[in-house]
Amino acid sequence: MPALHPIPDPKTELKLHDGARVGVIGGAPAGAFFSYFLLQTAERVGLDVQVDIYEARDFSLPAPQGCNMCGGIISESLVQALTVEGINLPSTVVQRGIDSYVLHMEEGSVSIETPLHEKRIAAVHRGNGPRDIKNKRWRSLDGYLLELAVNKGARSLHQRVDGVSWNGGRPEIKTRGGTAEIYDLLAVAVGVNSGALKFFEQLNIGYAAPQTAKTYIREFYLGQEAIEEHLGSSMHVFLLNMPRLEFAALIPKGEYVTLVLLGDDVDAALVENFLNTPVVSACLPPDWRQAKEFCHCSPKINIVSAVQPFADRIVFIGDSGATRLYKDGIGAAYRTAKAAAVTAVFEGISAADFRRRFAPACEKISKDNLIGKFIFFVTRHIQKWPHDRRGVLRMVAREQRREGVPRRMSMVLWDVFTGSAPYKDILLRTLHPAFVMGFVWAIAAAAWSHMVGGLTWKRAH
Amino acid sequence: METSALGKTFHNGEVIVREGESGDCMFVIQSGEVEVVRENGAHKPIRLAVLHETDFFGEMALFDHEVRSATVRAVGDAQVLTVDRKSFLRRVHEDPSLAFRILQHLSQRIRQLDAEITKLKVSL
Numbered sequence: 197m198p199a200l201h202p203i204p205d206p207k208t209e210l211k212l213h214d215g216a217r218v219g220v221i222g223g224a225p226a227g228a229f230f231s232y233f234l235l236q237t238a239e240r241v242g243l244d245v246q247v248d249i250y251e252a253r254d255f256s257l258p259a260p261q262g263c264n265m266c267g268g269i270i271s272e273s274l275v276q277a278l279t280v281e282g283i284n285l286p287s288t289v290v291q292r293g294i295d296s297y298v299l300h301m302e303e304g305s306v307s308i309e310t311p312l313h314e315k316r317i318a319a320v321h322r323g324n325g326p327r328d329i330k331n332k333r334w335r336s337l338d339g340y341l342l343e344l345a346v347n348k349g350a351r352s353l354h355q356r357v358d359g360v361s362w363n364g365g366r367p368e369i370k371t372r373g374g375t376a377e378i379y380d381l382l383a384v385a386v387g388v389n390s391g392a393l394k395f396f397e398q399l400n401i402g403y404a405a406p407q408t409a410k411t412y413i414r415e416f417y418l419g420q421e422a423i424e425e426h427l428g429s430s431m432h433v434f435l436l437n438m439p440r441l442e443f444a445a446l447i448p449k450g451e452y453v454t455l456v457l458l459g460d461d462v463d464a465a466l467v468e469n470f471l472n473t474p475v476v477s478a479c480l481p482p483d484w485r486q487a488k489e490f491c492h493c494s495p496k497i498n499i500v501s502a503v504q505p506f507a508d509r510i511v512f513i514g515d516s517g518a519t520r521l522y523k524d525g526i527g528a529a530y531r532t533a534k535a536a537a538v539t540a541v542f543e544g545i546s547a548a549d550f551r552r553r554f555a556p557a558c559e560k561i562s563k564d565n566l567i568g569k570f571i572f573f574v575t576r577h578i579q580k581w582p583h584d585r586r587g588v589l590r591m592v593a594r595e596q597r598r599e600g601v602p603r604r605m606s607m608v609l610w611d612v613f614t615g616s617a618p619y620k621d622i623l624l625r626t627l628h629p630a631f632v633m634g635f636v637w638a639i640a641a642a643a644w645s646h647m648v649g650g651l652t653w654k655r656a657h
Numbered sequence: 658m659e660t661s662a663l664g665k666t667f668h669n670g671e672v673i674v675r676e677g678e679s680g681d682c683m684f685v686i687q688s689g690e691v692e693v694v695r696e697n698g699a700h701k702p703i704r705l706a707v708l709h710e711t712d713f714f715g716e717m718a719l720f721d722h723e724v725r726s727a728t729v730r731a732v733g734d735a736q737v738l739t740v741d742r743k744s745f746l747r748r749v750h751e752d753p754s755l756a757f758r759i760l761q762h763l764s765q766r767i768r769q770l771d772a773e774i775t776k777l778k779v780s781l
Contacts, residue, residue, distance in 0.1 A: 237754065275663060276740045277748050279685040282758055284711055287661040287688075312739050314665035334661070420660070429660065450660065534752055557751070616744075 210546035214244045219379035223251030224264045226514025227385030228341035229533035231350040237541040252356035255339030263323030265495035267456040272316035273616045274527040289340045291450035292319040296430040301585045306592045308606045326415035326491035360395045381545045384512045388496045401507035407500035412462040414455040414492040423448045435579045501562040506550035511536045518558035521565040523615025568619035587639030604631045664738030667731035676728045680718040681742040689735030695727045
């Protein structure tokens, strides 16, 4: 007689079944991508699930009500992946296609073009623009992605989540409006600037929120023509030897420019010093003066991934789980959201399922970030040493000038600034003997010309 | 002043890929239309298809190392984004479901070819 196997109860089994309810806290890219890909994958295998997205922000409003505080760059690797998925970012969302980077140092500036001379990076506003927005020609990226998820069948609930608890072994979401809903699976897609992460540290599931650092973001109005004339379709990156400043960028959008600063204790004085630096003011119109009122924020960013970003019936995606160090946060949201969605549909929703299929995606990002830390350590070193800076400039300028020369330094810088390639890949390219020899030669040649130039100047005077 | 378009603009009649050339990327149409044509010796080239926004072409180059099987050129202004083989394969290795849409497309094309072969055999 064959052994009798108990029939699994779909209500208690840790799998998504027809009619399963999935709650998503946060409707920014991580939550929207998760909902979209969960519904898409479920549809492909004939599974009927209901997805509720809780998002208190209204992305149709300008900052701060509709903004998720971010530089607003979509990397070329994500732009490509989304087009393959069938998601073509519309020109009502993309404010500017970026086709090059200009690297600025005290010693000079050099432009690095995209490999195929095409606009492969998208500059967007996460919300519906800064608080003083003059022309609402473009819409919010987050609003657009949330709409994609809703069009796939998700329900968007404009409610603030006030607590999460267990109810009969299932997660229950309580909202400020007093409603309570029980779900089979809960996807947590809140940012590290949200207070909601503390709910989960109190659930005793082993989750510890990510470690963070502060950044500084400011939006200023220049107008489309002035942006075209002074910044063009290039992202301007500054490696300046300024105390407390690690990295700075000016990102041209439609009519605004986004300033992003990374460093220790970035305060108003450091921002003003930066804007008054000759190499920075040379990028802006000569008569430009900062308006008295402007949109700015000091958001936290995830620099060390969360501990245990999953449990039975709960998974943490995007910033609340693992994200890439300093770059391509939206790309990491896409990757973790999709890994979680595919796991939930094909494997199940237990901690063991997420450990097997979802955790490797997070660990890959976290391990790569360790290499990223080393790369940014070396970048800081280069920032401090004029000989190294001149060497970088010389090597890039030579590569950009000559056709057919392998663009080793250009591509390394391109991938560091755009976040388009894994940090491991970038590091391996810098260890190539041709790169090392080329860089050492460029440093020596730059030092020699600087010395000879100095001697010539002394003789002349 | 169009600043927000992604990819590269090709003007009417401009060739995006040429039959017989090697390639290591595929293309996704962001806006506009392109036509796929095949050379026909001394005769007029044969138009195989007209592709529109969100359609893609050149995807076979991502999987094999053969030369382009047809010429693709813009019909009017077309905005086209390139997808590199290396970055695409890296993503597919991480997330095989990314290739689903391409497989769907290839599957549709095989069905169309089957239908056309059947038509030809019947007419012979």
